[in-house]
Amino acid sequence: MTRVLVVDDEPQIVRTLRINLKARGYQVDAAPDGRTALDLAARYHPDLVVLDLGLPDLDGVEVIHGLRGWLDVPIIVLSARHSAAEKVTALDAGADDYVTKPFGMDELLARIRAALRRAVPAWAAPVVTTADFTVDLAAKRVTRDGADVRLTPTEWHVLEVLVRNPGRLVSQRQLLREVWGPSYETETNYLRVYMAQLRRKLEPDPPRPRYLITEPGMGYRFAE
Missing domain, CATH: 3.40.50.2300 (Response regulator)
Known part of the structure; x- marks a missing residue:
């Protein structure tokens, strides 16, 4: 129980x-x-x-x-x-x-x-599959329609943090700290730029994201 x-x-x-x-x-x-x-x-x-x-x-x-x-x-x-x-x-x-x-x-x-x-360890599901793309956390590889999606190291790191916390709200500060470091916790413009880039590469309709969701004033959420 x-x-x-x-x-x-x-x-x-x-x-x-x-x-x-x-x-x-x-x-x-x-x-x-x-x-x-x-x-x-x-x-x-x-x-x-x-x-x-x-x-x-x-x-x-x-x-x-x-x-x-x-x-x-x-x-x-x-x-x-x-x-x-x-x-x-x-x-x-x-x-x-x-x-x-x-x-x-x-x-x-x-x-x-x-x-x-x-509440399942991230390592239990190293491959995350959505209807539009697949993220292989172990291989650090993203594929869409059978082809590799080229991500920069920073784009990958942002995506990885979100995918390892599926459905969970990741605050702006946490995301900035994990990707760029503690001295960048207020640089929210970084997140807007990189989230826009990720959406262009992964979302079927970037202006209306289905997977990389913004929670205004708080952070971001990866919706499977």
Whole structure:
């Protein structure tokens, strides 16, 4: 049975999540604050965490850092904080997705299912195949319609980071740091240029991308 840890200090939200998750076969643990969440995670090793950021003792980002020190499972932030900066901070800390309150239960459940599907080591699927192109991570090769797609080293590195995180929102800062280094974390114009180049080479309709998706103000997502 898949185990979900819900971390929220609003009893009504916890109750609603518990009822809906249990009705779909999940086992649910609940924590009203950050320290209890870290303790429950250490004791029960959840398969996924749903985390509010506005906790009474620790900030949710601190909890993410605490979990990411040893736990490699999906973390979905569920928060009333709407600003792009706060979303980016949570994603950079290690969250896999971000849902704002008020939220639709069906959407949240879909995101939980998607996050659990993605929780497979990247090395388990070294070849990623879409309807329009194939990415061989081991061979560092991209093919489209049976022919190799010529990518520059930087284009490849951007694509590789996204493909290794399928469906997951990769923040602008994380992408810049991984491809160019820590001193380039504010150079968002780099990403616009290279994403445009990748879309021209890979997308069937570059102005309306199907695979290399922009999340305005936050980052990018690879949709299989």
